[in-house]
Amino acid sequence: MGLNEALARITDPYERQARLWPALLALLPLIAMVGLVYAAEASAITNAVTLAASCGALYLLTGLCREFGRRLEPKLFEAWGGKPSTQLLRHRDPTIEGVTKRRYHAFLATKINTPFPDEAQEAQDPKAADEIYQSAVRWLLNHTRDTKTFGLLLQENIAYGFRRNALGLKPVGLLIAAGCATWVMIQHGVITLSSDRFFSISALLEMPMTAALSLTVSALMLLVWIGYFTKTSARTFAFAYAEMLLRACDVICQENNPQQNRVA
Numbered sequence: 112m113g114l115n116e117a118l119a120r121i122t123d124p125y126e127r128q129a130r131l132w133p134a135l136l137a138l139l140p141l142i143a144m145v146g147l148v149y150a151a152e153a154s155a156i157t158n159a160v161t162l163a164a165s166c167g168a169l170y171l172l173t174g175l176c177r178e179f180g181r182r183l184e185p186k187l188f189e190a191w192g193g194k195p196s197t198q199l200l201r202h203r204d205p206t207i208e209g210v211t212k213r214r215y216h217a218f219l220a221t222k223i224n225t226p227f228p229d230e231a232q233e234a235q236d237p238k239a240a241d242e243i244y245q246s247a248v249r250w251l252l253n254h255t256r257d258t259k260t261f262g263l264l265l266q267e268n269i270a271y272g273f274r275r276n277a278l279g280l281k282p283v284g285l286l287i288a289a290g291c292a293t294w295v296m297i298q299h300g301v302i303t304l305s306s307d308r309f310f311s312i313s314a315l316l317e318m319p320m321t322a323a324l325s326l327t328v329s330a331l332m333l334l335v336w337i338g339y340f341t342k343t344s345a346r347t348f349a350f351a352y353a354e355m356l357l358r359a360c361d362v363i364c365q366e367n368n369p370q371q372n373r374v375a
Contacts, residue, residue, distance in 0.1 A: 124265070129272030130173035130180075136277065136332070137284040140291040143328040147321040148295060179279030180272070187275070191346055193241065195353035196251075200244040201237075202230040207354070218360045219247035222254075248356070255359045260366075264359060267352040274345045284336045292329035295322050 135142075188194050198204050200215065207215075216227040223246050233240040255261045277284070296302040299322050300314040318326070 133277035134172040134176040140329040180276035183279040271348040271352040288332040
C-alpha cells in the first residue's frame, strides 16, 4: 500500500486535520531534510516510511498528537479561568449578552432537569454553579454530533483541536526543527565545533541549493512554532468553538419546534 493510500484511509475530518496535520507539521523539517539533502537514499527511506504507515504508524502519530493535546488542555483551562463553554454560561462573563444567555440557561435547564443558578446563587457558590454549567455542556456535546446539521460547529472544533494539539506538540516540533537545522549546518561546515570560528557566514552562503532549502524549511517552522502556535491563539479558537457550541441551543430548539419557523 502506498503512502497516499495510507493517508486516504484516515477519512474522519477531525482525525485528519486536528490530529494528523499537527504531527506531520512537526515532522516537516525532517521530511524536507531527508527528501532534499539525502535524495540518493530517499527511495529507501520512502519505502521504509510507506511500510511503517501501512503498519499503523499514521494512527500512532494521531494518537500521540491527541495525547499531547489532551495533557496540555487542563493546564490551558486552568490558566484561562475554566473551560471556555463553562465561562460563557456564567452570569459574570460578559461575552454573551444577558438576553441570549438567559435563553440558553432556560433551554439547557429543561434538558438536564436542573434549574440554573441566578447571579446571586452563582456568586455565593461558584463551584456548584460551574458543575451545573458543565453538565449542560456535556448534554449539548452529546446532542450535536450530527455533522450535517452542525457542520460549522465541527469546523470550529477542528480549528481549535488543530491548535491545541499543535501547541501540545510544540516542544517536539521545536526540537525537530532546531535539530534538523543544526545537523544541516554541521554537515556543510556552517557550524564547526573544532574551529576557532563557531559559525561560518561564507559556508552558509556557499551551501548547495538542496541544503539551503532544507535549512529554510527548518527556520520557517521554528518561526511558526514560536509565533503562530501560542496559548493566545489556542484561547481565541477555544472560545470561538465554545460560543458556536452554545449557539446550537437555538438550532436544537428550532428542530424540536419546527412550527415556530412557519410563516402565517
